[in-house]
Amino acid sequence: VIWLFNYVKKYFITGLYIDTGLQVKIKEAKMDDFSWLDRFGKRATFIKNDLRLLKRSKRARTTALMSLLFILYGLIFLGIQDLLGDTLLIFAYLFSTGGFIFSFCALVPSWDSQHYSFMMCQNIKYVDYIKSKWYLGSFGVIIATIIALPIYGFFGSHHLIAVLSCGLFNLGVNSYLTLWAGAFTKMKIDLNSFKNAMGNTKAINSKTMLLTLPQMVLPLVLYWVVSTFFGHTIGCISVGSIGILGILFKDIVLNIIIKTYKIEKYSTLSAYKETN
Numbered sequence: 228v229i230w231l232f233n234y235v236k237k238y239f240i241t242g243l244y245i246d247t248g249l250q251v252k253i254k255e256a257k258m259d260d261f262s263w264l265d266r267f268g269k270r271a272t273f274i275k276n277d278l279r280l281l282k283r284s285k286r287a288r289t290t291a292l293m294s295l296l297f298i299l300y301g302l303i304f305l306g307i308q309d310l311l312g313d314t315l316l317i318f319a320y321l322f323s324t325g326g327f328i329f330s331f332c333a334l335v336p337s338w339d340s341q342h343y344s345f346m347m348c349q350n351i352k353y354v355d356y357i358k359s360k361w362y363l364g365s366f367g368v369i370i371a372t373i374i375a376l377p378i379y380g381f382f383g384s385h386h387l388i389a390v391l392s393c394g395l396f397n398l399g400v401n402s403y404l405t406l407w408a409g410a411f412t413k414m415k416i417d418l419n420s421f422k423n424a425m426g427n428t429k430a431i432n433s434k435t436m437l438l439t440l441p442q443m444v445l446p447l448v449l450y451w452v453v454s455t456f457f458g459h460t461i462g463c464i465s466v467g468s469i470g471i472l473g474i475l476f477k478d479i480v481l482n483i484i485i486k487t488y489k490i491e492k493y494s495t496l497s498a499y500k501e502t503n
Contacts, residue, residue, distance in 0.1 A: 269352070273359035280338060281331075284418045287338060290331050294367065297326025298375050301390075305382065313389070313459055317450045317466065320390050321443065323375045325397035327367025328405045335360045335409040336488075337416045340499045347496065353485045357406060361481065364402045368394060388460060392467035393446070399473025401442045403480045408439060410487045413498035445469075 261278060264271040280287045301319040322329065336343060336356075346356075372394030380387040446466045454462030473480065 267359070267362065269355045270359040270362065273356055274363055277338070277359070277363050280418075286416070286418055287331070290334075291327065294326035294330040294371075297322050297329070298371050298378070299323070300326070301375070301379055301386075313385075313454065313462075314447055314451045316386065316389050317393060317446055317463075318443065320375070320379070320386075320393035321397060321401070321446060323379075324368055324372045324390060324394040325401050326371060328364040328397060328402050331367070332360065332364040332402070332405050333409065334412065334414065334416065335406060336495070337409070337412060337414045338418075340415040341418065343499050344496055347492065353488055354481070357481055357485050357488065360406055361402055361477075364405065365398055368397045368402065385459060388463045392463035392470070395467040395470030395474075396446050397470070399470030400445070403473060403484065404439070404442050407484045407487060410484070410491045410495075413495060415499050415501065 261271075261275040264274050264278075267274060281291050282288065300322040301316070304315050304319040307315070331338075339346060372390065375390050375394075376387060379390050446469070449469065450462040450466050453465040
């Protein structure tokens with residue numbers, strides 16, 4: 228009772244002065260410094276915006292953090308490797324090294340849906356926009372691969388080469404297919420809400436499904452066929468080689484993706500304007 232009396236007395240005395248409650252609280256403004264990205268030219272503007280999105284938006288940040296959990300996805304399959312074979316390891320390591328592009332980059336350009344109409348009214352080249360997204364996804368794959376290599380390399384070089392080959396495949400093939408599928412994803416994202424946080428029916432259609440199948444089926448079939456005749460190492464090299472070829476032909480593939488985005492431009496804008 229004594230403590231409560233003193234607390235109430237102090238509360239009322241400190242609240243007697245009107246100007247105390249009317250004072251404006253001033254917070255120190257902080258500006259993100261991403262000047263080190265200027266080496267990417269015009270594409271740096273979009274990369275900086277995506278990094279600010281990941282830092283400030285709870286929904287985007289949660290999606291990116293969840294992608295880090297995919298790095299440990301391969302641990303689930305280590306115990307049953309002897310039962311299901313090495314092909315299952317390729318499936319697991321594709322997720323371990325490509326979690327970021329499968330979760331965050333799969334919703335490009337939906338992350339920009341709230342200001343997509345404004346962007347399309349500006350003097351913005353699709354080539355800069357798409358390449359910035361590809362660079363961002365590539366950063367995610369490289370970081371995940373670097374983290375995954377020592378984790379699974381602990382179990383032997385058998386796993387080390389598998390992780391590296393899957394990382395290359397994600398970098399040179401799945402990164403393109405994810406961006407390409409994004410052109411057909413008509414899903415509007417409200418960054419201030421977690422409604423439909425796990426997805427939307429507009430994010431799944433026949434075109435996105437067709438583009439998703441090669442992401443998993445192609446490396447698994449390729450590894451299984453080659454490893455059956457030439458062993459695990461050659462099988463991993465064949466999967467990684469496809470990724471290297473994809474990186475070498477980056478400009479050709481991105482131009483095809485850009486043409487698709489231009490074709491789908493107005494249907495995408497229309498979908499983002501819907502309110503229900």
